[in-house]
Amino acid sequence: MTRFSRSVWLSSFSSLAFLAAPAIAQTPQDPPGDAAETEPADTQQEIIVTGTRRSDRTIADSPVPIDVVSAETLSHSGFTETNRLLNQQVPSFNFPQPAITDGTDVVRPATLRGLNPDQTLVLVNGKRRHTTALLNINGSVGRGSAAVDINLIPSIALSRVEVLRDGAAAQYGSDAIGGVINFQLSDRRSGGRVQVNYGTYISNVQGDERVTGLVTGANGQPTTAIDGTYNLATTGKDRHVEDGQTVTVAGIVGLPIGAEGHLTLSAQYQDRESTNRTSYDPRRQYDLIGGQVDAREFTFNRLSHRYGDPDTRDILLFANAGLPLGNDIELYAFASYGRRNGQSAAFYRLASDARNIQSIYPNGFLPLINTVLDDKAGTIGLRGEIGGFRWDLSGGHAKNDFDFLISNTLNRSFGPTSPTRFDSGGLRYSQTLANLDVSKDLGIGFVDSATIAGGLEYRRETFRIRPGETASYQGGAFGGASGAQGFPGFAPIIGGQQVDRERARHNVSAYAEIDADITKRFNLQIAGRYEDYSDFGSDWNGKIAARFEPVDGIALRASASTGFRAPSLQQQFFAAQATNSVNGLLLETVTLPVDNPIAIALGATPLDAETSVSYSAGLVFNAVPRLNVTVDVYQVTIDDRIVVTENLNATRDAAGNPTGTNPGRAIATILNNAGFTTTNAARFFVNGLDTRTRGVDVVGTYRMDIGATGRLTLTAGYNYNKTKLQRILAAPGPLAAVPGVVLFGRQEQLRLTDGQPRDKVNFSIDYEHDWLAFTARTNRYGEVLAAGGELGPAGSGIFNDVAMEAKWITDFEVRASAGEMFEFALGANNVFDIYPTGIPAGLAGTTAAGANVFYPTSSYVTPFSSFSPFGFNGRFVYGRMSVRF
Template identity: 60%
Template sequence: MGRVRIGSQLLLAGGSLLAIAAPASAQQNQQANDANRVGQSQAEGQQPDQSTIIVTGTRRIDRTVADSPVPVDVISAQSLSNTGFTEVNRALNQEVPSFNFPQPSITDGTDVIRPATLRGLGPDQTLVLLNGKRRHTSSLLNINGSVGRGTSAVDINLIPTVALQRVEVLRDGAAAQYGSDAIAGVINFQLRNSRSGGRASVTYGEYDTHVGGVQGYSGVQTTAAGTPVLAPDGTLALTSTGRDIKRNDGATATLAAVVGLPLGARGQINIAGEYQNRNATHRTGADPRRQYNLLAGGVLDTRELSFNRFSHIYGDPATHDYKLFANYSLPLGEAELYGFSTLNRRRGLSAGFYRLANDARNVPSIYPNGFLPLIGTLTRDYATTLGVRGELAGFRWDLSGQYGRDKVDFTIKNSLNRSFGAASQTQFDSGGLKYSQALFNLDVSRDIALAFTSKTTISAGAEYRRELFDIRPGELASYANGPAGGAPGAQVFPGFQPTIAGQSVADPHKRHNVSAYAEVDSDITKAINVQGALRYEDYSDFGSKLNWKLAGRFEPVSGIALRASASTGFRAPSLQQQFYAAQATNNVNGILLDTVTLPVNNPAALALGAQPLKPERSRALSGGVVFTAVPRLSITVDAYQIKIRDRIVVTENLGAFGTTAQNNAVRALLASAGFPSVTAARFFINGIDTRTRGLDVVATYRAPGTYLGGRINLTGGLNLNKTRITRNNASLGALATIPGLVLFGRQESLRIEQGQPRSKLNGSLDYDAGRLGGTIRATRYGKVLGAGSEPFLDVPLSAKTITDLEVRFKPFGGDRLVLALGGNNIFDVYPDNVPRGRGVDPLTGLARNDPATNYVAPFSNFSPFGFNGRFLYGRLSVNF
């Protein structure tokens, strides 16, 4: 009811403004029409150039890519669609050098809702906009071993490519302009807004690959007496086929369409829909571990000989996506009513590690051969925005309200609760997560004439935002400790409990904030531009912040310009980081430990020294050169430094992985506070400071005339990036009394410092000869360190180059019908294998015995291009 009342007040306020709007809005309507024409030309295949007007990073209405004081990349929808991947994140990973999209596996919900990063920072340190409006984040907290651990980010893959007109990527801090999260930059997805025409496409593809370094096997080696032959690391010796296994899987079918229709004489509505069905990929290796107990005399159970040792699912999960987007605008007198709505539904099915038949967590009467527990993820997401804009007495104004909600529910299949023994059920409702955001904006800007400037635009605005995060507990059997003993809860994903360490987790958590900003964008002369912004934010849970930004551009010679910026920024701690709570029982060296993730206000967390989370604070500097002196050639070079204080991270599992003395000391603190059943805990802290330095180079060239009967466009980009932790919070409350205790350890530190590529280089060539066209693209991903818990478990990943090729044919000329055939990663490149078995560490030269699970997970989750191999596809597109 509260939202209805607020929405009614918004519409009444908008109606009042409409009633007094002056006819001076003709200029703005013309500019909107111009923007529509730009979007339509790009949808027909014309790529953005330096004269493209941008709307991200400025509130000027005539700012182009070339004269922006900060770097902005513009990617057309056509460019995003010239690939076999229909997920936006994968397409952007090919287009933007500073964009990183690893594709982890066996990381629970993160398998299905995968985060992306910009400039080597966290997924939640990039602000995502849709039509210039803040997009709500996913309710999921990435809590497992992936890049972006401990973050909640926008689920970009919910946006269908077919709905887009273009994407603008601002590679600069912009918190003073847009508020929280815009530390690394801003990605603005602009929806198609044409009054006519449309596009429909059918894409089908699948992986055709030989899995690098993962060989097949023909059997288990035994002696004549039937006892097993062991490999040097103690696992069963398998007879290898000597050939990498071949996989044809991951079949993906995508149906997508968008249509633009007129609304009245000047309005429009664009409706876009997409359905995607993706099958799982299997990149697991053969599991050489003994699955069954030995028989009398140490003889191997004969079931070992017939057991299918490719028992895991390691790769992409199976997903079904439904996406429906609408974008509309309608002139009302001299103003304009506009809005856009999105509706998404995604089902995903991923897996954990296989529970062996002889595993203590198994109940043989239910699963005599062991079992592979599955995590079913259901995401339901919707959002709507409604606004009015116009011009009054020379002031352009925009009043809008929006609401978005993301809900993720978990169903655990093919599992059991060991503590109930043979009476356990095998499917569980493990509960779910919900996040919502309501937001109201008023933006006003005006061009003013100042005697000492060529042109000046002043802008101001205010915003109100309300957020809510809620945890829905699972059914009793999904988390309960039954009478049979052993590990309680549904295997692989125990249900969310109603209470953890005496605190209810089911209470909804809310906060709100209000903000106001002012911005000036002034052309002092035709050669000098200066931009400045101030933004004040006041949050109900941690207080207020004031941020500023200064940027400038100087073009001493036509076609050669210098630009620079300096800014402060911040990221508010998410409600998920403040209030997420979960409990699981982990097997650590044969001992079952009750491990909990605690909210910072939980009594057990407070006993260990947890404190209210503060916002992350940043200071950013950038400087660069823009070269456009040669016709049809553009080169930009930008260096940057981003320092972040009080970054929010999750602690180690305190009480589980320290020394015996340290673990006992942690448990003693918990017991003295009244929580003797909690044996290990972790929570979020403002734990580290970091410094990120990097360089971005982007070049485009449109060849004049024709070559081989067609037009050629060349693009290239380079990102160099290095992050260092400059401070690590080594002491916290009562934990500071425990000698040598590590709050944020080596593994997590290396995840931040070296878990993303130090360099990324991409280049592409687009060819268009009328009926025949094509795209060839190559991306070189620099080295990555997949960090283990100890130095000898580190997995260095060397640089790899991925090549994509697409050929397009237009049988009738024009763009009416387009047939495309192509391949992503056509040379079937894989990341380096995770070391397996008994060997020598490549870094230290010491002997090492790698975990047996490395056989079944032969590639690192840190690979920046995943580990699926060659993808072949075909696409049929109809433009109308």
């Protein structure tokens, strides 16, 4: 605990314990002690709480596909981030690990069924989880979304995870287009567990040969490649790395409250050092001296960038508590606190770069983006039964803060006196929630059984931008690029509009649902929901699902539903600006809210909700004892998907008059006519696309006993997923008359259709016998296209694309128990040290006119794509010790 104050740890944990003490569990899950972690279970007969308001629904009886991942399964890995664990277990779940994407480096979003991160609803104990304040605005999967940070939910706090792979907006409201992930907290009353994980990456970086220096000619000067970069002398062997050392200490304890109540406390501390998979930078770093190379070129450390996992330190605390009050009434509460300190990097500024000041950084500099995430959430409620009606009344509040502190940097426009450290501001988001849910089992003569349910929900959200210190965004007397290099600060006025003000909205909703077993073999579920938002209006949604079992052990199921996703406050009101020097001219680029006058001048209009129609059909087979197989096909069409436009560039001369060719000239004319003569590039959000996603999920499990104390579990999963663009928004407003304007370009289109694996396969074997156990797991991640922009002159047809081949990633772990208390484990994730297809560099091709076209020189220092669905760090080896009590 060297990198966090012990007083912060203890005081935060005590506060959570105080908040959650007088409460009762949201749902009964774990029996006392560790029984839920040690005893085998028939998961098909587990009672589920996601996708139904019935109290007796099992996985096998569900009319829609649901995966249940137990806490025990999640613990069999060297990783402790919940997103990475689900990526190993759920075929339709994708978790890329981007780098050099500012705040997205440390708050990495995940996706379900190839949809956006904000199109899957996340619940904790059945209650809506809040999103982060961060908007993923850079070039990652999920660009333009504000998602729930699942990594703030430690796996040790869970009893299980339920993944509903079906549209459920009619039951749960906005965001549930792609499905629902419900994290069920453990509610143990006694006993506990403490575990310590230590792991590190030990890898040979595929294709990155270790460099010993520069290749020189007879004159002692470095020789150059065809693209003008220096030729590097190598050993011919891949570079060996050992980094990313990660220490995780986690614990859970159950405490009784009275005769039946409980208080379950969980905590996790993780200290992860950064990884670096950059390659050697062959560019000239320094200005020539009299036509000769600066001597420092020969000694410069060309592993100057940082490209990989950020350095992070996390503290995560959860409390889940409950207390019966008598008369069939229960009081429950759960709360969480999370804090993450992260550090990632921007691109290295060369010594000779126009953005550098050599008197401050004579050898250039690497801007460091330090981030602080602070997250708090709490829910309290009462539930009970009156006259056969089960009721649940709850309220909750959550707040997420995200701040940027940029170090090892400068503001070029301030000259030699520039500070080297800046507070660049931050983002604020809050959610307040109130729910009333009521259900009742009915006795109707013509049906076998039925449950009706209904409820009300009120939700209020707020979003605010905290401006940075003045020097982080302001221009100085020396000219050139203004603002903190790496991440310019948020200005209080952007595009002529004040951004430091709280934006808020609220919505109310009501739903009704009936779940009926018409006969013992036929189940029918119908749901409807009405939502009314203060900012964009109202929406109706419905769902119907059915399950028919013609013979024992074989069932057919299907569903049809409509859904929606309200535009997030972040998408509506995020604003940022940066000023860069392009060909000697200052280019002010702004991301604008849709209500900003500049955005309105270009055609921006208030955002509407995304709407969807989903269909699924499947087969359930469990006629063979201990064998369970499900096959489900699905289609999700989404209209009015919310996306950010391309940069709309205006071209002007030194006097501010429109110049050049269209579309830049015409955009400058539009802006000048509206009175905005200094904005050179702008982008904003639009309801820009209609898409159709089709796919299939296959999941199978088989369990068998081996001898008196052994058991073997085999699991297989497969997902195929394909998204197609059905419609692209035509340029709105004045832009409609601009020749050649591109609102949503090729690169962004391909990010949606090809930026995630087309298919994914999971196989795993879990074996236990007496004191010895092992887990073997392999995942095949299908092809991914990381699309880039066009290289060379327009129309050359040469693009900066990376087609990543399908790869198998294999994990192995062996565990040994010493008595009832101790367990020791050794293992490796990505045991065969597999890397994704590398990014090409150098010559890209030749135009029809015979001109050479080159890949960006940044390709040399980012040798692997951030779109890789399994990252690009190589082999991770680890050990774990657990103590039960």
